[in-house]
Amino acid sequence: MGIDWEILKSVTEVARAREIAGLDTSFARLLQITMEDSYREITFEFLSSSIYLPHPDDYVEDPDHLVHEITFRLADQEFQTSLRDFVVHSGLYTHAELDTDIYTQGHKGFEP
Known part of the structure; x- marks a missing residue:
């Protein structure tokens, strides 16, 4: 793709x-x-193990008590991260874009 x-x-x-x-x-x-x-096996492991559980609409982020939205496995190790950290580390968004409409309005929670 x-x-x-x-x-x-x-x-x-x-x-x-x-x-x-x-x-x-x-x-x-x-x-x-x-x-x-990319490495096919790691990509498959990531894709097959990824779980996204969005915060409720009324969630307020507390830097001292982060609730992770994304869980995945790579090289047989489990990782958890926030959506904000994930999109920055993956290169999809920059830190400067996180508080703009392109980010805040671009993703919406959904009922699993």
Whole structure:
């Protein structure tokens, strides 16, 4: 999954794709991540073990008592993290974007 820029270049659609994805947006970074080399076994382990339990809408974050929203396994070790930390560490969002509408309005909780 990802954008094949060479194909877009051959049909002269690079400018349009850049306009849609943006240059430095979470969407553009997600597309870039999908093109990176990865280790298949670790990727499968992460995807098959990931659990996302969003906070309720009235949740107020307390830095001294963090409640993790994401749990996953990598290399047979379990990890827990907040959604905010996960999206920054994975490169989907920057710290500066976390308190903007692109982040705060971009994800919504859902009933599992």
